Amino acid sequence: MTRLCCVGLRPISSSFLPFALSEPSRFRFAIRRLARFPQWPIGLSTPSPSMNVAIGTSAGSTWRAAWQQPVYLYPDPIPEFAKIETRKFEDELRKKLVKSKEVFRDDVDEVVKICAEIFKDFLETEYGGPGTLLVEPFTDMLLGLKVNKLSGAAVAARAAFLWAQNCLDQDWEIWNFQQSH
Known part of the structure:
Protein backbone atom coordinates (compact mmCIF):
# COMPACT_ATOMS: atom_id res chain seq x y z
CA MET A 1 0.00 0.00 0.00
CA PRO A 75 7.63 3.44 -0.99
CA ASP A 76 6.35 0.25 0.55
CA PRO A 77 8.48 -1.48 3.20
CA ILE A 78 11.05 -3.97 1.86
CA PRO A 79 11.13 -7.32 3.72
CA GLU A 80 14.71 -8.13 2.65
CA PHE A 81 15.89 -4.77 3.98
CA ALA A 82 13.98 -5.37 7.23
CA LYS A 83 15.70 -8.72 7.76
CA ILE A 84 19.23 -7.43 7.17
CA GLU A 85 18.67 -4.20 9.09
CA THR A 86 17.21 -6.09 12.07
CA ARG A 87 20.32 -8.25 12.25
CA LYS A 88 22.51 -5.14 12.17
CA PHE A 89 20.27 -3.50 14.81
CA GLU A 90 20.62 -6.51 17.12
CA ASP A 91 24.42 -6.52 16.84
CA GLU A 92 24.77 -2.79 17.46
CA LEU A 93 22.26 -2.73 20.33
CA ARG A 94 23.94 -5.70 22.00
CA LYS A 95 27.33 -3.91 21.79
CA LYS A 96 25.88 -0.81 23.44
CA LEU A 97 24.00 -2.66 26.17
CA VAL A 98 26.88 -4.95 27.14
CA LYS A 99 28.80 -1.82 28.15
CA SER A 100 26.10 -1.21 30.78
CA LYS A 101 26.33 -4.68 32.32
CA GLU A 102 25.45 -3.36 35.79
CA VAL A 103 22.13 -2.00 34.49
CA PHE A 104 21.03 -5.10 32.58
CA ARG A 105 22.72 -7.82 34.66
CA ASP A 106 22.21 -11.10 32.75
CA ASP A 107 19.17 -9.90 30.77
CA VAL A 108 21.01 -8.35 27.80
CA ASP A 109 20.04 -11.12 25.37
CA GLU A 110 16.38 -10.99 26.40
CA VAL A 111 16.30 -7.18 26.12
CA VAL A 112 17.88 -7.29 22.65
CA LYS A 113 15.47 -10.04 21.54
CA ILE A 114 12.38 -8.04 22.53
CA CYS A 115 13.67 -4.81 21.00
CA ALA A 116 14.69 -6.54 17.77
CA GLU A 117 11.30 -8.23 17.39
CA ILE A 118 9.45 -4.91 17.72
CA PHE A 119 11.94 -3.18 15.41
CA LYS A 120 11.56 -5.92 12.77
CA ASP A 121 7.76 -5.62 12.86
CA PHE A 122 8.06 -1.86 12.35
CA LEU A 123 10.46 -2.24 9.42
CA GLU A 124 8.26 -4.85 7.74
CA THR A 125 5.01 -2.92 8.07
CA GLU A 126 5.66 0.81 8.41
CA TYR A 127 9.13 1.97 7.40
CA GLY A 128 9.23 3.28 3.83
CA GLY A 129 12.47 5.23 3.83
CA PRO A 130 13.59 8.63 5.11
CA GLY A 131 10.76 10.56 6.69
CA THR A 132 8.88 7.49 7.94
CA LEU A 133 10.77 6.74 11.16
CA LEU A 134 8.21 6.76 13.96
CA VAL A 135 8.57 6.95 17.74
CA GLU A 136 5.90 4.33 18.45
CA PRO A 137 8.10 1.23 18.06
CA PHE A 138 10.54 2.62 20.60
CA THR A 139 7.81 3.37 23.12
CA ASP A 140 6.55 -0.16 22.46
CA MET A 141 10.05 -1.41 23.28
CA LEU A 142 10.02 0.54 26.53
CA LEU A 143 6.61 -0.80 27.49
CA GLY A 144 7.44 -4.35 26.41
CA LEU A 145 10.58 -4.39 28.53
CA LYS A 146 8.70 -2.98 31.52
CA VAL A 147 5.90 -5.54 31.15
CA ASN A 148 8.50 -8.31 31.17
CA LYS A 149 10.04 -6.66 34.26
CA LEU A 150 13.46 -6.34 32.65
CA SER A 151 15.81 -3.77 34.11
CA GLY A 152 17.11 -0.86 32.04
CA ALA A 153 14.03 -0.50 29.83
CA ALA A 154 14.48 3.24 29.35
CA VAL A 155 18.20 2.89 28.61
CA ALA A 156 17.58 0.18 26.00
CA ALA A 157 14.72 2.03 24.28
CA ARG A 158 16.79 5.22 24.13
CA ALA A 159 19.81 3.38 22.73
CA ALA A 160 17.60 1.73 20.10
CA PHE A 161 16.04 5.04 19.14
CA LEU A 162 19.39 6.81 18.85
CA TRP A 163 20.79 4.02 16.68
CA ALA A 164 17.77 4.11 14.37
CA GLN A 165 17.84 7.89 14.18
CA ASN A 166 21.54 7.88 13.23
CA CYS A 167 21.71 4.84 10.94
CA LEU A 168 18.37 3.70 9.53
CA ASP A 169 17.81 6.35 6.85
CA GLN A 170 21.43 6.12 5.67
CA ASP A 171 21.19 2.33 5.42
CA TRP A 172 17.96 2.67 3.45
CA GLU A 173 19.64 5.02 0.97
CA ILE A 174 22.62 2.66 0.58
CA TRP A 175 20.30 -0.34 0.15
CA ASN A 176 18.28 1.36 -2.59
CA PHE A 177 21.41 2.63 -4.34
CA GLN A 178 22.90 -0.88 -4.40
CA GLN A 179 19.63 -2.40 -5.64
CA SER A 180 19.38 0.08 -8.50
CA HIS A 181 22.93 -0.61 -9.75
Missing part, protein backbone atom coordinates in the same frame (compact mmCIF):
# COMPACT_ATOMS: atom_id res chain seq x y z
CA THR A 2 1.42 3.38 -0.98
CA ARG A 3 1.08 6.20 1.53
CA LEU A 4 0.58 9.87 0.72
CA CYS A 5 2.01 12.88 2.47
CA CYS A 6 1.33 16.48 1.48
CA VAL A 7 4.63 18.33 1.75
CA GLY A 8 4.81 21.82 3.22
CA LEU A 9 1.49 22.03 5.07
CA ARG A 10 1.27 23.67 8.48
CA PRO A 11 -1.30 22.95 11.18
CA ILE A 12 -4.56 24.85 10.95
CA SER A 13 -4.67 27.97 13.09
CA SER A 14 -7.40 28.60 15.60
CA SER A 15 -8.13 31.95 13.94
CA PHE A 16 -9.27 30.12 10.80
CA LEU A 17 -12.29 28.46 12.41
CA PRO A 18 -14.07 31.72 13.35
CA PHE A 19 -13.33 32.99 9.82
CA ALA A 20 -14.83 29.85 8.30
CA LEU A 21 -17.90 30.09 10.50
CA SER A 22 -18.38 33.84 10.02
CA GLU A 23 -18.09 33.64 6.22
CA PRO A 24 -19.62 30.26 5.35
CA SER A 25 -20.26 31.13 1.69
CA ARG A 26 -16.57 31.79 1.00
CA PHE A 27 -15.64 28.63 2.89
CA ARG A 28 -18.11 26.48 0.88
CA PHE A 29 -16.86 28.04 -2.35
CA ALA A 30 -13.29 27.02 -1.50
CA ILE A 31 -14.42 23.48 -0.69
CA ARG A 32 -16.31 23.11 -3.99
CA ARG A 33 -13.31 24.31 -5.99
CA LEU A 34 -10.94 21.94 -4.23
CA ALA A 35 -13.20 18.92 -4.64
CA ARG A 36 -12.24 18.89 -8.34
CA PHE A 37 -8.51 18.42 -7.63
CA PRO A 38 -7.24 14.99 -8.80
CA GLN A 39 -4.51 14.90 -6.11
CA TRP A 40 -7.11 14.65 -3.36
CA PRO A 41 -5.85 12.43 -0.48
CA ILE A 42 -7.22 8.90 -0.42
CA GLY A 43 -10.33 8.51 1.69
CA LEU A 44 -11.32 12.19 1.74
CA SER A 45 -14.17 13.51 -0.36
CA THR A 46 -14.17 17.15 0.74
CA PRO A 47 -11.94 19.22 2.99
CA SER A 48 -13.03 20.13 6.48
CA PRO A 49 -11.84 22.90 8.82
CA SER A 50 -10.08 20.30 10.96
CA MET A 51 -7.68 19.29 8.17
CA ASN A 52 -4.05 20.39 8.31
CA VAL A 53 -3.98 23.32 5.93
CA ALA A 54 -1.73 26.32 5.44
CA ILE A 55 -3.56 29.52 6.34
CA GLY A 56 -3.55 32.45 3.91
CA THR A 57 -5.46 35.66 3.48
CA SER A 58 -8.65 34.23 2.01
CA ALA A 59 -10.28 30.84 2.08
CA GLY A 60 -9.99 30.33 -1.69
CA SER A 61 -6.30 31.18 -1.88
CA THR A 62 -5.64 29.21 1.29
CA TRP A 63 -7.10 25.95 0.04
CA ARG A 64 -5.70 26.39 -3.46
CA ALA A 65 -2.17 27.08 -2.18
CA ALA A 66 -2.33 24.18 0.25
CA TRP A 67 -3.33 21.62 -2.35
CA GLN A 68 -0.87 22.83 -4.97
CA GLN A 69 1.95 21.56 -2.75
CA PRO A 70 3.73 18.47 -4.12
CA VAL A 71 2.54 15.07 -2.97
CA TYR A 72 5.26 12.60 -1.99
CA LEU A 73 4.58 8.88 -2.31
CA TYR A 74 6.46 6.84 0.28
Whole structure:
Protein backbone atom coordinates (compact mmCIF):
# COMPACT_ATOMS: atom_id res chain seq x y z
CA MET A 1 0.00 0.00 0.00
CA THR A 2 1.42 3.38 -0.98
CA ARG A 3 1.08 6.20 1.53
CA LEU A 4 0.58 9.87 0.72
CA CYS A 5 2.01 12.88 2.47
CA CYS A 6 1.33 16.48 1.48
CA VAL A 7 4.63 18.33 1.75
CA GLY A 8 4.81 21.82 3.22
CA LEU A 9 1.49 22.03 5.07
CA ARG A 10 1.27 23.67 8.48
CA PRO A 11 -1.30 22.95 11.18
CA ILE A 12 -4.56 24.85 10.95
CA SER A 13 -4.67 27.97 13.09
CA SER A 14 -7.40 28.60 15.60
CA SER A 15 -8.13 31.95 13.94
CA PHE A 16 -9.27 30.12 10.80
CA LEU A 17 -12.29 28.46 12.41
CA PRO A 18 -14.07 31.72 13.35
CA PHE A 19 -13.33 32.99 9.82
CA ALA A 20 -14.83 29.85 8.30
CA LEU A 21 -17.90 30.09 10.50
CA SER A 22 -18.38 33.84 10.02
CA GLU A 23 -18.09 33.64 6.22
CA PRO A 24 -19.62 30.26 5.35
CA SER A 25 -20.26 31.13 1.69
CA ARG A 26 -16.57 31.79 1.00
CA PHE A 27 -15.64 28.63 2.89
CA ARG A 28 -18.11 26.48 0.88
CA PHE A 29 -16.86 28.04 -2.35
CA ALA A 30 -13.29 27.02 -1.50
CA ILE A 31 -14.42 23.48 -0.69
CA ARG A 32 -16.31 23.11 -3.99
CA ARG A 33 -13.31 24.31 -5.99
CA LEU A 34 -10.94 21.94 -4.23
CA ALA A 35 -13.20 18.92 -4.64
CA ARG A 36 -12.24 18.89 -8.34
CA PHE A 37 -8.51 18.42 -7.63
CA PRO A 38 -7.24 14.99 -8.80
CA GLN A 39 -4.51 14.90 -6.11
CA TRP A 40 -7.11 14.65 -3.36
CA PRO A 41 -5.85 12.43 -0.48
CA ILE A 42 -7.22 8.90 -0.42
CA GLY A 43 -10.33 8.51 1.69
CA LEU A 44 -11.32 12.19 1.74
CA SER A 45 -14.17 13.51 -0.36
CA THR A 46 -14.17 17.15 0.74
CA PRO A 47 -11.94 19.22 2.99
CA SER A 48 -13.03 20.13 6.48
CA PRO A 49 -11.84 22.90 8.82
CA SER A 50 -10.08 20.30 10.96
CA MET A 51 -7.68 19.29 8.17
CA ASN A 52 -4.05 20.39 8.31
CA VAL A 53 -3.98 23.32 5.93
CA ALA A 54 -1.73 26.32 5.44
CA ILE A 55 -3.56 29.52 6.34
CA GLY A 56 -3.55 32.45 3.91
CA THR A 57 -5.46 35.66 3.48
CA SER A 58 -8.65 34.23 2.01
CA ALA A 59 -10.28 30.84 2.08
CA GLY A 60 -9.99 30.33 -1.69
CA SER A 61 -6.30 31.18 -1.88
CA THR A 62 -5.64 29.21 1.29
CA TRP A 63 -7.10 25.95 0.04
CA ARG A 64 -5.70 26.39 -3.46
CA ALA A 65 -2.17 27.08 -2.18
CA ALA A 66 -2.33 24.18 0.25
CA TRP A 67 -3.33 21.62 -2.35
CA GLN A 68 -0.87 22.83 -4.97
CA GLN A 69 1.95 21.56 -2.75
CA PRO A 70 3.73 18.47 -4.12
CA VAL A 71 2.54 15.07 -2.97
CA TYR A 72 5.26 12.60 -1.99
CA LEU A 73 4.58 8.88 -2.31
CA TYR A 74 6.46 6.84 0.28
CA PRO A 75 7.63 3.44 -0.99
CA ASP A 76 6.35 0.25 0.55
CA PRO A 77 8.48 -1.48 3.20
CA ILE A 78 11.05 -3.97 1.86
CA PRO A 79 11.13 -7.32 3.72
CA GLU A 80 14.71 -8.13 2.65
CA PHE A 81 15.89 -4.77 3.98
CA ALA A 82 13.98 -5.37 7.23
CA LYS A 83 15.70 -8.72 7.76
CA ILE A 84 19.23 -7.43 7.17
CA GLU A 85 18.67 -4.20 9.09
CA THR A 86 17.21 -6.09 12.07
CA ARG A 87 20.32 -8.25 12.25
CA LYS A 88 22.51 -5.14 12.17
CA PHE A 89 20.27 -3.50 14.81
CA GLU A 90 20.62 -6.51 17.12
CA ASP A 91 24.42 -6.52 16.84
CA GLU A 92 24.77 -2.79 17.46
CA LEU A 93 22.26 -2.73 20.33
CA ARG A 94 23.94 -5.70 22.00
CA LYS A 95 27.33 -3.91 21.79
CA LYS A 96 25.88 -0.81 23.44
CA LEU A 97 24.00 -2.66 26.17
CA VAL A 98 26.88 -4.95 27.14
CA LYS A 99 28.80 -1.82 28.15
CA SER A 100 26.10 -1.21 30.78
CA LYS A 101 26.33 -4.68 32.32
CA GLU A 102 25.45 -3.36 35.79
CA VAL A 103 22.13 -2.00 34.49
CA PHE A 104 21.03 -5.10 32.58
CA ARG A 105 22.72 -7.82 34.66
CA ASP A 106 22.21 -11.10 32.75
CA ASP A 107 19.17 -9.90 30.77
CA VAL A 108 21.01 -8.35 27.80
CA ASP A 109 20.04 -11.12 25.37
CA GLU A 110 16.38 -10.99 26.40
CA VAL A 111 16.30 -7.18 26.12
CA VAL A 112 17.88 -7.29 22.65
CA LYS A 113 15.47 -10.04 21.54
CA ILE A 114 12.38 -8.04 22.53
CA CYS A 115 13.67 -4.81 21.00
CA ALA A 116 14.69 -6.54 17.77
CA GLU A 117 11.30 -8.23 17.39
CA ILE A 118 9.45 -4.91 17.72
CA PHE A 119 11.94 -3.18 15.41
CA LYS A 120 11.56 -5.92 12.77
CA ASP A 121 7.76 -5.62 12.86
CA PHE A 122 8.06 -1.86 12.35
CA LEU A 123 10.46 -2.24 9.42
CA GLU A 124 8.26 -4.85 7.74
CA THR A 125 5.01 -2.92 8.07
CA GLU A 126 5.66 0.81 8.41
CA TYR A 127 9.13 1.97 7.40
CA GLY A 128 9.23 3.28 3.83
CA GLY A 129 12.47 5.23 3.83
CA PRO A 130 13.59 8.63 5.11
CA GLY A 131 10.76 10.56 6.69
CA THR A 132 8.88 7.49 7.94
CA LEU A 133 10.77 6.74 11.16
CA LEU A 134 8.21 6.76 13.96
CA VAL A 135 8.57 6.95 17.74
CA GLU A 136 5.90 4.33 18.45
CA PRO A 137 8.10 1.23 18.06
CA PHE A 138 10.54 2.62 20.60
CA THR A 139 7.81 3.37 23.12
CA ASP A 140 6.55 -0.16 22.46
CA MET A 141 10.05 -1.41 23.28
CA LEU A 142 10.02 0.54 26.53
CA LEU A 143 6.61 -0.80 27.49
CA GLY A 144 7.44 -4.35 26.41
CA LEU A 145 10.58 -4.39 28.53
CA LYS A 146 8.70 -2.98 31.52
CA VAL A 147 5.90 -5.54 31.15
CA ASN A 148 8.50 -8.31 31.17
CA LYS A 149 10.04 -6.66 34.26
CA LEU A 150 13.46 -6.34 32.65
CA SER A 151 15.81 -3.77 34.11
CA GLY A 152 17.11 -0.86 32.04
CA ALA A 153 14.03 -0.50 29.83
CA ALA A 154 14.48 3.24 29.35
CA VAL A 155 18.20 2.89 28.61
CA ALA A 156 17.58 0.18 26.00
CA ALA A 157 14.72 2.03 24.28
CA ARG A 158 16.79 5.22 24.13
CA ALA A 159 19.81 3.38 22.73
CA ALA A 160 17.60 1.73 20.10
CA PHE A 161 16.04 5.04 19.14
CA LEU A 162 19.39 6.81 18.85
CA TRP A 163 20.79 4.02 16.68
CA ALA A 164 17.77 4.11 14.37
CA GLN A 165 17.84 7.89 14.18
CA ASN A 166 21.54 7.88 13.23
CA CYS A 167 21.71 4.84 10.94
CA LEU A 168 18.37 3.70 9.53
CA ASP A 169 17.81 6.35 6.85
CA GLN A 170 21.43 6.12 5.67
CA ASP A 171 21.19 2.33 5.42
CA TRP A 172 17.96 2.67 3.45
CA GLU A 173 19.64 5.02 0.97
CA ILE A 174 22.62 2.66 0.58
CA TRP A 175 20.30 -0.34 0.15
CA ASN A 176 18.28 1.36 -2.59
CA PHE A 177 21.41 2.63 -4.34
CA GLN A 178 22.90 -0.88 -4.40
CA GLN A 179 19.63 -2.40 -5.64
CA SER A 180 19.38 0.08 -8.50
CA HIS A 181 22.93 -0.61 -9.75
